[in-house]
Amino acid sequence: xxxxxxxxxxxxxxxxxxxxxxxxxxxxxxxxxxxxxxxxxxxxxxxxxxxxxxxxxxxxxxxxxxxxxxxxxxxxxxxxxxxxxxxxxxxxxxxxxxxxxxxxxxxxxxxxxxxxxxxxxxxx
Amino acid sequence: xxxxxxxxxxxxxxxxxxxxxxxxxxxxxxxxxxxxxxxxxxxxxxxxxxxxxxxxxxxxxxxxxxxxxxxxxxxxxxxxxxxxxxxxxxxxxxxxxxxxxxxxxxxxxxxxxxxxxxxxxxxxxxxxxxxxxxxxxxxxxxxxxxxxxxxxxxxxxxxxxxxxxxxxxxxxxxxxxxxxx
Numbered sequence: 001x002x003x004x005x006x007x008x009x010x011x012x013x014x015x016x017x018x019x020x021x022x023x024x025x026x027x028x029x030x031x032x033x034x035x036x037x038x039x040x041x042x043x044x045x046x047x048x049x050x051x052x053x054x055x056x057x058x059x060x061x062x063x064x065x066x067x068x069x070x071x072x073x074x075x076x077x078x079x080x081x082x083x084x085x086x087x088x089x090x091x092x093x094x095x096x097x098x099x100x101x102x103x104x105x106x107x108x109x110x111x112x113x114x115x116x117x118x119x120x121x122x123x124x
Numbered sequence: 125x126x127x128x129x130x131x132x133x134x135x136x137x138x139x140x141x142x143x144x145x146x147x148x149x150x151x152x153x154x155x156x157x158x159x160x161x162x163x164x165x166x167x168x169x170x171x172x173x174x175x176x177x178x179x180x181x182x183x184x185x186x187x188x189x190x191x192x193x194x195x196x197x198x199x200x201x202x203x204x205x206x207x208x209x210x211x212x213x214x215x216x217x218x219x220x221x222x223x224x225x226x227x228x229x230x231x232x233x234x235x236x237x238x239x240x241x242x243x244x245x246x247x248x249x250x251x252x253x254x255x256x257x258x259x260x261x262x263x264x265x266x267x268x269x270x271x272x273x274x275x276x277x278x279x280x281x282x283x284x285x286x287x288x289x290x291x292x293x294x295x296x297x298x299x300x301x302x303x304x305x
Contacts, residue, residue: 005294009266012297015244016267020144030161031143038168039136 135176138183139168146191149263152251153195163198167191188264188278199256243301250300254293261286262293 023031143164150160167190175186251259261279264270265286276283 008298008301009294011243012247013267015240015247016145016148016263018240019244019248020148023144023147027147027157027161028144031147031164032140034161034165034168035136035139035143038139038165038172039132041169041173 131176134180135172135183138180138187139171142184142187143168145267146187149188149260149267150191150195152259152263153256154198155252159198163191163194166194184268185270185274185278188268188270192260192278192280195256195260246301247297250297253300254296257281257285258289258293258296261289262297265290 146164146167147160150163151157154160154163167187170190171183171187175183178186251263254262257279261275264275264278265272270278272283272286276286279286281289
């Protein structure tokens with residue numbers, strides 16, 4: 001850029017500054033009032049953008065709710081009885097399999113009972 | 125709390141310092157005092173509500189980005205309105221030619237004050253007659269001292285466009301104001 005351009009631009013800048021300094025009172029008052037209104041609108045902003053205070057508190061509250069939700073939520077590991085209460089298929093299976101193999105005491109008891117009955121039959 | 129009060133004071137000082145410039149820049153773009161005031165008000169509100177939390181260094185480019193966006197919206201609305209009032213529409217060339225209706229007063233030796241008034245009047249007309257982008261780029265670069273990158277960001281154009289617009293605006297202003305230099 002030529003130095004003549006710089007001088008010319010400086011003159012323009014000075015003239016523009018002068019035009020602001022000589023703004024009419026009505027315009028200046030309107031601008032001041034608008035500024036006041038804009039600054040008044042800040043409480044709304046403060047609720048949402050007050051990074052210094054609002055967000056940590058909100059984050060803390062959100063964490064607390066999350067922790068409570070996790071701690072007091074129903075356990076995913078149900079006992080068979082609980083499962084039976086909630087799942088009809090499981091309940092049916094439990095009922096149909098009741099007393100069935102897998103319990104050696106049952107066979108001991110069965111043998112004992114049968115042999116007692118046999119003895120009594122022989123005796124009779 | 126104290127931080128909030130400081131921030132509030134800072135942004136108040138910032139707005140007080142920039143509002144006059146912003147008003148004149150919007151006035152050059154719209155050619156209308158009330159529309160310019162409305163655009164500046166919207167810009168102030170937006171800055172305070174959305175960007176007050178940003179660092180003070182960012183306020184100026186943000187403020188002018190918002191203002192330019194508001195000016196472009198205003199221009200779009202005007203374009204739609206003007207479609208229904210085409211007889212009022214003036215072409216860009218016509219606007220520039222309109223300046224010729226105000227020839228420089230070449231009679232006698234005007235005083236410095238009168239010369240300044242005359243310069244300001246002619247500058248007003250010459251700036252108002254510039255195409256929107258040339259006008260705004262020139263004002264942001266020369267009056268607001270924004271660098272090329274900042275101006276490009278605010279005007280949403282490339283840095284080379286900023287240089288072109290600036291050079292063309294400067295050339296036109298020189299031509300129009302030559303006799304008063």
